[in-house]
Amino acid sequence: MRLMLIISSLLCFACVGQKGVSHDNDDSSEKDSIKLQLVLEDTYSGIERPEYQVVRDQKTLNSLFVQINKTRKPGIPIPEVNFKEEILLVYCAGTSSGVSSMEMVVAEESPDSITIVLKERTSSQKELLNATTTPIYIYRMPVTQKAINFQ
Secondary structure, eight states: OHHHHHHHHHHHHHHHHHHTOOOOOOOTTTTTSOOOEEEEEESBOSOOSOEEEEEOSHHHHHHHHHHHTTTOSSOOOOOOOOTTTEEEEEEEOOSEESOOOEEEEEEEEOSSEEEEEEEEOOOSSOOOTTOEEBOEEEEEEEOOOSEEEEO
């Protein structure tokens, strides 16, 4: 009887605990900002110099994926994007040694511009120190006519 009571109590607390988990950061700079959604993250882009891009049309996206898929068979599929509602923010990190994980966040938003910064993510994966990579990160955000600045 005691065992049944303990098991049912644990089950009840486990179910209640799942509801109360919050994934929001209390960082004041990100609290009310535009949320960026990760579309693609990969360790090989084929682009050797660091570069940022704002992709606002399908033609630009297609030409980016021609570069990314140049040496891949089969290539990475091109993400489906409704450019009337969304734009893509692309960061190609250039050639680097090892594997790191970066994240784009909105640092500041003003009436006429949005400032995007990169933050290093903590990763549970073991980093490969001898690998040469050309990472790429593609994020989705709502369409805006504001100037987008990268730092």
